[in-house]
Amino acid sequence: DTEVTQTPKHLVMGMTNKKSLKCEQHMGHRAMYWYKQKAKKPPELMFVYSYEKLSINESVPSRFSPECPNSSLLNLHLHALQPEDSALYLCASSQGDRNQETQYFGPGTRLLVL
């Protein structure tokens, strides 16, 4: 099973809402990632978790809050987002903990902030 799943597929939220994105993998991978992808742009790294600990935070605003409850799950909690946060949010995982590993991507959650 080389699948990374993400829910929901689409999300519309207001600027005062609180929502969460969920990512799951059952490949035994120990590194998990959140990326943000705007239209016609490349994915931009937001967070990296390694062995369930936050390893990289790419200066992401605090209205985005990641959580890794266990080695298979990665959440991204959203609060008080801005319209410019509308994007495709991609989750990925990799087996090890270094950038030689192939990252396996999920299909993404398309977020629209009104």
Add this chain to the structure above:
Amino acid sequence: AQSVSQHNHHVILSEAASLELGCNYSYGGTVNLFWYVQYPGQHLQLLLKYFSGDPLVKGIKGFEAEFIKSKFSFNLRKPSVQWSDTAEYFCAVGLGSGTYKYIFGTGTRLKVLA
């Protein structure tokens, strides 16, 4: 600052034409190099990768790429494209040997005409 450049943003080819997509990066240290593909409606998936050894690497679906260290390049090639190769192609560079960080290029949208 580190960056990855893909100079061809849009490429249109006829079936059976040869393909070469450019990728250049700016980073003086050790790199690991990847090409990812995103078919319409699908998620990012790995085409091929280079870590060390033979600078000519072969990937899936007849794709290959050549790492030229002196030119900081990792160009993707395919001798004869098919309509099914229509997709967006991203070059990605993993920086250093001890981090999780990928930087993605801006992507090249390839359209193959039947």
